[in-house]
Amino acid sequence: xxxxxxxxxxxxxxxxxxxxxxxxxxxxxxxxxxxxxxxxxxxxxxxxxxxxxxxxxxxxxxxxxxxxxxxxxxxxxxxxxxxxxxxxxxxxxxxxxxxxxxxxxxxxxxxxxxxxxxxxxxxxxxxxxxxxxxxxxxxxxxxxxxxxxxxxxxxxxxxxxxxxxxxxxxxxxxxxxxxxxxxxxxxxxxxxxxxxxxxxxxxxxxxxxxxxxxxxxxxxxxxxxxxxxxxxxxxxxxxxxxxxxxxxxx
Amino acid sequence: xxxxxxxxxxxxxxxxxxxxxxxxxxxxxxxxxxxxxxxxxxxxxxxxxxxxxxxxxxxxxxxxxxxxxxxxxxxxxxxxxxxxxxxxxxxxxxxx
Numbered sequence: 001x002x003x004x005x006x007x008x009x010x011x012x013x014x015x016x017x018x019x020x021x022x023x024x025x026x027x028x029x030x031x032x033x034x035x036x037x038x039x040x041x042x043x044x045x046x047x048x049x050x051x052x053x054x055x056x057x058x059x060x061x062x063x064x065x066x067x068x069x070x071x072x073x074x075x076x077x078x079x080x081x082x083x084x085x086x087x088x089x090x091x092x093x094x095x096x097x098x099x100x101x102x103x104x105x106x107x108x109x110x111x112x113x114x115x116x117x118x119x120x121x122x123x124x125x126x127x128x129x130x131x132x133x134x135x136x137x138x139x140x141x142x143x144x145x146x147x148x149x150x151x152x153x154x155x156x157x158x159x160x161x162x163x164x165x166x167x168x169x170x171x172x173x174x175x176x177x178x179x180x181x182x183x184x185x186x187x188x189x190x191x192x193x194x195x196x197x198x199x200x201x202x203x204x205x206x207x208x209x210x211x212x213x214x215x216x217x218x219x220x221x222x223x224x225x226x227x228x229x230x231x232x233x234x235x236x237x238x239x240x241x242x243x244x245x246x247x248x249x250x
Numbered sequence: 251x252x253x254x255x256x257x258x259x260x261x262x263x264x265x266x267x268x269x270x271x272x273x274x275x276x277x278x279x280x281x282x283x284x285x286x287x288x289x290x291x292x293x294x295x296x297x298x299x300x301x302x303x304x305x306x307x308x309x310x311x312x313x314x315x316x317x318x319x320x321x322x323x324x325x326x327x328x329x330x331x332x333x334x335x336x337x338x339x340x341x342x343x344x345x346x
Contacts, residue, residue: 031255034289039291137251138288209326 003200005118006060007080008187010070011177011223012121013053014081017071018048018231019102021238022089031092038138039095045131051123072242076231083222084167087233093153094144094160099139100204101164105171107136108196112188121186140204147208154209161205169218172197177223199239259308260286262293272304280305312329 023043030036051067058065084102089095110132113125146157172194174182181187205212221227242248257279262274275294280286286305301337314322326332 032279034280036291038289041296065335101271134291141285141288145285 002060004177005184005186006057007177008181009053009057009060009121011080012124013050013057013087014068014079015052015106016046018079018081018234019236020044020050021234022085023095025089027093035092038191042099042135042138044145045128045135048224049124049128049131049215056120056124063114068242071137072166072239073246076227076235077225079227079232079235080223081232082167082170083219083228084164084170086222086228086234087164087167088230091156094156094164096139096142096146098162099145101168101201102171103132103136103139104200104204105154105168105193105197106132108193108200109188112193116187117185143204144208147205157208158210163211165213166217167219170220173218173220175223194229216233229237257281260290260305261306261308261311262290263306264284264290264294265302266300268301274301275299277308283307 020043021203023039023046026036027040027043030039054067054070058067058070062072082102084098087098089098100110104171104190110125110129114129116122116125142158146153148154164166172190174190178190182189202212257276258281260280260283261277262275264275265272278286278289280289283305287303290303290305294320295303
């Protein structure tokens with residue numbers, strides 16, 4: 001049970017950390033100033049959530065661990081984030097599309113985690129849900145405007161949606177850790193979230209005049225530590241300074 | 251996306267506390283009113299500056315012309331009696 005809780009905490013924390021790191025790449029490169037600020041804000045929200053969760057993971061692992069040690073001194077196979085979050089950002093439409101698919105899931109997940117029997121996870125959820133609700137609204141509004149925008153924006157965002165679709169299923173595929181956490185009243189019921197997710201996605205894709213991809217085959221592995229080749233590049237950029245100067249202080 | 255062609259400019263007004271007026275804080279680009287509110291939230295209230303946001307399309311603002319500033323504003327300059335400072339305020343009222 002302790003082992004499962006530790007891995008569950010890392011999964012939540014790594015999702016926030018890796019997505020925050022990916023989104024931070026947009027800082028200074030947004031299509032307009034306002035969106036540059038918006039996305040950097042969202043990146044910082046995720047980093048804040050990652051800190052709380054990795055801190056909790058460090059507490060569970062024992063005294064020699066800290067949030068920084070966990071973030072900067074683990075290798076690819078020790079990361080437990082969803083694969084979709086480590087993929088390259090692509091163009092603005094692809095970034096929005098990934099945000100929408102994940103934010104919608106994350107919103108239902110954290111809504112359920114508000115009832116978690118684990119006190120720390122529950123209090124992280126109470127703080128994070130306000131941010132996550134905004135993220136989900138923001139990316140849905142954007143998807144509607146890109147999908148129902150110009151011919152070019154529609155075509156590009158539809159093609160991103162088709163590309164990303166096979167990476168969406170991992171969010172809802174429970175494994176032994178998810179099941180143990182559900183049973184303990186700590187984690188969320190991914191099957192129930194899947195239904196709510198599909199309802200919401202159908203509703204927004206309809207408004208966005210986008211077609212829902214039909215593919216049913218889904219990628220998996222990130223939660224268990226099997227990653228794409230992209231994660232190595234994310235970690236290299238994120239970790240190289242602390243690894244060069246492990247004792248460095250601000 | 252050519253933002254200059256299809257994104258309007260919006261004027262942003264923020265109410266910082268209950269009981270205060272919305273105050274003009276600046277302007278921004280957005281494709282429509284709802285996104286303008288979201289952009290305003292991100293650009294102007296990141297440091298807890300506000301509890302309410304108004305956005306108005308900039309082209310809906312009618313401004314006075316600088317050429318008219320003399321007839322509009324200078325006549326008020328020598329009419330200090332329009333300030334309510336010529337009354338004795340009884341002590342019991344305190345600060346007004």
